[in-house]
Amino acid sequence: MTEENQTPVPAPAAAAKPRSARRRAREFAVQGVYQWQLTGDGVNAIERYLKESNPAFGRADENLFRAIFYGVLKDPEALKTALVPHIDRPFEEVSPVEAAVLFAAAFEIAHMPETPYPVIVNEAIELAKTFGGTDGHRFVNGVLDKLAAQLRPVELEAVRAKRRH
Template structure:
């Protein structure tokens, strides 16, 4: 039995980019690390083996974000702490993982526009986090961007005027 053709007005779900997939897998890896304490190689192997879409992720970006956000977790948490409206322990593990990945990218990947980093983090928080988790992530990352990319943020705001 064949399906009826979709109307041209039917909304299509856009395909995720390889970079979005890489960020999602990095967040999933950090989430797993927080909950299990497993080693990074074990977590990466699990992610590769448990999802057929892993092959469509930007592997270099995934490895950069995942391994380096883990390695720098303490300094990233220190950078995020002044912008949290609650104790870090009270931030959900999903939001914490999203914030760590995005903070690493904001601080160490200046070639990626700050607005892209924040937007990707918001979308990932919407996908994996709680109801309003994306709003919390947005607020924290907006403040962090002002600290670590002040000139870029100011230039972007001036263009919008």
């Protein structure tokens, strides 16, 4: 990536408590997907840029970062196809920040069953609050709840049953 085409990646707002390595991994994955959307740069160039431009990258769970970031960019069209039925507007009208959060969380919901979907949705909401617009987190929550209901119906029902008792 050259100096001329480096797109500034949104920086997270100051956090009240220290972020876990997994939260940092998700933050960097979202930043990478955001950068990819805006620049079209390759995954290796984006990963290198993220590592070199932010000393906090070393405190992220690199395996989780790579799983999400590379997973999203392996087949973003499949993720977009899964998300579109749950979005109330053309996908092109979704802000790049919210789209990046949705891509990352959709990948986790679809391909990382070891992570409970409520954790994924909560993390996505927090990322949308950190990076996105004022009410972006509500939009992200609604879309991901619908996606989780479609892709993880058994888990969703178990969570709902647990809440009833």
